[in-house]
Amino acid sequence: MRELKILAIVIFFTAVTYWGVEPYAHSQMHPHVAPADFRFKDMEPLHVNGNVDNGKALVEANCLACHGIESVGYAAPMSSEDAAGAYGVVPPDLSHAGVIYAKNYLAGFLKDPVSATKLSHKFNDAKPYAMPSFAFLSDQEIADVVAYLQNIVATKPSDKEVFEEACGRCHSMKYDAWNAKTPIASMKNYLGAEAPDLSMMIRSKKAEYLNTFINEPLKMVEGIAMPRVGLSEASQSQVIAYIEKVGDRKKAERESLGLKLIGFMAIFTLIAYLWKVSIWKRAA
Amino acid sequence: MAQIKKAEGFIDWLDQRLAVKAFMRVMMSEYWIPKNINFLWAMGVVLIALFAVLLVTGLLLLMYYKPDVNLAFDSVNYTIMQEVEYGWLWRHMHGVAASATFLIIYIHLFTAIYYGSYKKGREMIWLTGMVLFVAFSAEAFSGYMLPWGQMSYWAAQVITNLFSGIPVIGDEVVIWIRGDYVVADATLTRFFMLHVVLLPLVILAVIAVHFYSLRFPHVNNQDSVELDFEAEAQKYKEGRIKESRVVPFWPVFLSKDFFVVGFFMTFFFFLVCYHFDFAMDPINFEPANSMKTPAHIYPEWYFLWNYEVLRGFFFDIGGIAAMDIGLIAFVFANVVFFLLPFLDRNAMNTAPAHKRPAFFVWFWLLIVDMIVLTVYGKLPPTGVNAWVGFFAAVVFLGLFIALPFITKLESKGERQ
Numbered sequence: 274m275r276e277l278k279i280l281a282i283v284i285f286f287t288a289v290t291y292w293g294v295e296p297y298a299h300s301q302m303h304p305h306v307a308p309a310d311f312r313f314k315d316m317e318p319l320h321v322n323g324n325v326d327n328g329k330a331l332v333e334a335n336c337l338a339c340h341g342i343e344s345v346g347y348a349a350p351m352s353s354e355d356a357a358g359a360y361g362v363v364p365p366d367l368s369h370a371g372v373i374y375a376k377n378y379l380a381g382f383l384k385d386p387v388s389a390t391k392l393s394h395k396f397n398d399a400k401p402y403a404m405p406s407f408a409f410l411s412d413q414e415i416a417d418v419v420a421y422l423q424n425i426v427a428t429k430p431s432d433k434e435v436f437e438e439a440c441g442r443c444h445s446m447k448y449d450a451w452n453a454k455t456p457i458a459s460m461k462n463y464l465g466a467e468a469p470d471l472s473m474m475i476r477s478k479k480a481e482y483l484n485t486f487i488n489e490p491l492k493m494v495e496g497i498a499m500p501r502v503g504l505s506e507a508s509q510s511q512v513i514a515y516i517e518k519v520g521d522r523k524k525a526e527r528e529s530l531g532l533k534l535i536g537f538m539a540i541f542t543l544i545a546y547l548w549k550v551s552i553w554k555r556a557a
Numbered sequence: 558m559a560q561i562k563k564a565e566g567f568i569d570w571l572d573q574r575l576a577v578k579a580f581m582r583v584m585m586s587e588y589w590i591p592k593n594i595n596f597l598w599a600m601g602v603v604l605i606a607l608f609a610v611l612l613v614t615g616l617l618l619l620m621y622y623k624p625d626v627n628l629a630f631d632s633v634n635y636t637i638m639q640e641v642e643y644g645w646l647w648r649h650m651h652g653v654a655a656s657a658t659f660l661i662i663y664i665h666l667f668t669a670i671y672y673g674s675y676k677k678g679r680e681m682i683w684l685t686g687m688v689l690f691v692a693f694s695a696e697a698f699s700g701y702m703l704p705w706g707q708m709s710y711w712a713a714q715v716i717t718n719l720f721s722g723i724p725v726i727g728d729e730v731v732i733w734i735r736g737d738y739v740v741a742d743a744t745l746t747r748f749f750m751l752h753v754v755l756l757p758l759v760i761l762a763v764i765a766v767h768f769y770s771l772r773f774p775h776v777n778n779q780d781s782v783e784l785d786f787e788a789e790a791q792k793y794k795e796g797r798i799k800e801s802r803v804v805p806f807w808p809v810f811l812s813k814d815f816f817v818v819g820f821f822m823t824f825f826f827f828l829v830c831y832h833f834d835f836a837m838d839p840i841n842f843e844p845a846n847s848m849k850t851p852a853h854i855y856p857e858w859y860f861l862w863n864y865e866v867l868r869g870f871f872f873d874i875g876g877i878a879a880m881d882i883g884l885i886a887f888v889f890a891n892v893v894f895f896l897l898p899f900l901d902r903n904a905m906n907t908a909p910a911h912k913r914p915a916f917f918v919w920f921w922l923l924i925v926d927m928i929v930l931t932v933y934g935k936l937p938p939t940g941v942n943a944w945v946g947f948f949a950a951v952v953f954l955g956l957f958i959a960l961p962f963i964t965k966l967e968s969k970g971e972r973q
Contacts, residue, residue, distance in 0.1 A: 275595060276595050276596050279595055279596070279597060280596065283597075283664060286924060286928065287660065289928060290858070290928050290931055290932070291835065293928065293931065293932030293935075294835070294858045294861065294931060294932055294935045295834070295835050297932065298932065298935040298936055301936050301937065302852070302853050302936075302937060447631075447635075448634075448635050448639065469843075470844075472634075472635075473634050473842045473843070473844075476634075476839060476842035477839050477840060477841075477842035477843040478839065479839060522638075522639050523638065523639065523645045526645075527645060527646075527649075527830050528830065528831070530646070530830065531826065531827070531829070531830025531831055534826040534829070534830065535823055535826050535827055535830075538819055538822045538823035538825075538826055539823050541819045541822075541823075542816060542819030542820050542822075542823055545812070545815040545816040545818075545819045546816045546819075548812050548815070548816075549812040549813050549815070549816045552808060552809055552812045553809070553812070553813070555798060555799075556592070556798055556799070556804050556809050557592060557799070
């Protein structure tokens, strides 16, 4: 009885200390923010239905000068080095753009990329964003472009493909042998910051943080140079799954082995207890 | 030379050469421990179990770790965590065991304070224990640097810089410790050496002395009764086991310890596999970057109380710079626990704290104050937090200054 009382006291003070330095301290260091918004409410939704054929023509005329669409046979027009030299950052392949980006976001991005990406602290008339604004297109034409990009997506992209198209131009994934398409020096020049390698992000930032951060970086880190990328909810969870697959490859093994180790020690403890009882029966 | 006869078996063969039977008697079956103790007396054996875990997993990690600023991070986070079979397990066990060791050390240390096991002949146990605490702290600090993550780097930067507070030679000392003007490759490699060779040797040696120093005054017990160990042991050996107030270390005492160790290790493996962030700070999974200061720099949880005593003094007092007051308080905090047996002016009273009212209050104030320091050592030191930290630091110093007076009064009261 006395031992249980002592145990309760020890556990109580340990738990208070733990609560103070972990959950409580972290809640103080990282104040609560609004959850991720995948509807991109700040951008006007499209009110018209797009026409795929018109969209095809518009994309061929307006986008292929810079972007490749490999799934339908358009290779990137320039090598990565040349593209980085020309625009500051390598334009992504658009094979899956129709599903990777939220529809709302995609339309808003074409009209006004700087406010869509929330990079007005980085870009202005003197230093323009790498991709021109297509504000001169009508809402109908924008809808056509979006409809076309959605239409060409035949199969759901793999987790890795989402990463490559949405993040791979800026970020490396060293532990999966992926090098950012844009060279570091160009990246620094373009955004004024290096894009970190994402290999261990799942351990350093945790999935919960990544979920709000990728959705809107500026909300989480003041003045950060990372653009809002505009991923749909599904593709964002694919990206996070990929980051986890690379950075925490042994998670499944850890979680299944954990049960066995705990079970083993529990049995050990039980046997040790029985042994103790039998020995102390004679002694005390 | 002893009479060597034809051996009757392997044990006898060994016994004739190494006196293993006598050795086992002295160390195990006739090493007498009081009966009236509780599970807090098992913390020493829990610590041995944890140290064994650290040693074995450390050796496994050492086979793949590369002490070079360009390779360290990847050797830990890629090679060990992903490529090596069960490398993640060794690393998680190593990291969690380091943290758990400090939890148990603190329990062990406060047990000794509560039950008065630091005085009346047990001073050497206390002092060697404190040396172990310092050695383990250095071991933990140097180990934390090895993965070369953001916290490794910035903690090294901040802590080594503390030495610049030493008058006159401070700046030279900092450079001497770092092996460079800044924390760099030379720093990493020398802390690697400390972590894997010098400090483990010191720790092993001090552990031996710590155990040795326990043999003569014997283990204390929860009622602080003076036992005549020889008489009690005699009773035990004569078979009056129930009547005897002692039990042998092996198997009786250890049978209980195995149970406690098992209980604790079950929890340990839960932490290793499912709940490790408290011991392996996420920020340290970001590679060291000297150009990017993390938003919050803090040491591991077990150094926080100490750290808060350092930074609790955040304003100049009487013309002395805040930084200097903090440093003096910090040095005081690190030294004062060593002095505990001598600050206690009622050296002959070894009753547990609940039988010493004033000391009892002192003890629980100390615990609460150190927890407050620990929590506020992590919180950003702004606004109210800074003041809470300041007062907690003052209370900490005050408690130790008050201790001689409290215990002196206590001894006077007893003599009347």
